[in-house]
Amino acid sequence: MFGRRNARAAARWMRFAERAASDGLTIVRVLDVCQVARTGTKAVVTIYDDHRARDAWFWWDRVEAGSTLAVVFSSGYGPHSLRDGVIFVGNQTTGSGVHDRLSGPKWIVQRFRVLEVAARAHSGEVDWAAVAAELDFSDQAHLVRTFRDVVGAPPATYAKDLWPRVSPSSASADGEPGSAR
Incomplete structure (x- = not known):
């Protein structure tokens, strides 16, 4: 119904999702980038199966709005946040928690x-x-x-x-x- 190009895109998505699941990673979509700093990026994301917008801090990584990522994260209060539930991708000492990116249009x-x-x-x-x-x-x-x-x-x-x-x-x-x- 959608043609070969969409079949290839679906196959890419399935490989991406299977790889993320097998590695115990969480798929997030970056909705908006709020701040880019020397130590990382502050963004608004949704978790793939959750669809709620959440604040996120990507340690030592630059992310773009609209990107889909497979990440390891923890949540809690941040050093500059008074709200619980902020997602921290990676950490300050070990680096980026982004393991895979679904690139493409x-x-x-x-x-x-x-x-x-x-x-x-x-x-x-x-x-x-x-x-x-x-x-x-x-x-x-x-x-x-x-x-x-x-x-x-x-x-x-x-x-x-x-x-x-x-x-x-x-x-x-x-x-x-x-x-x-």
Whole structure:
């Protein structure tokens, strides 16, 4: 459905995720870089399965907004933070905790977000605004526009027209739709 280029991107993502899992690493996505210092970078990140924005300090490493990384981290209060739950990637004495980077164009991340939207569309009634917020789209209109650009139809139309569901009332006793007696 998405072509060879997306199949290659999916294979790259799977290798990246499997390598991270086998090494006990956590996948994070850098949403925004707040400060770059001599000793590291302060950024806002989301953990792959969590989707909550968190502050992070990357010791001895420069990271860019939009990058996806496999890291080792600890959390807690920082030397310049009064908030609990700040993520510290690496440490001051041993160095960087970034072990792997998923490099490549922005469309890799976009395709996986679109695949997630398609999976949600298959599941039935969906609160698209909540899905947009969870998947880091700026708003629901951004989600719909991106999905339509990639797939060719808005998510609601995709769910309704391209993947019709069989309702129990339209199925016959032998399970075939439309052949009710």
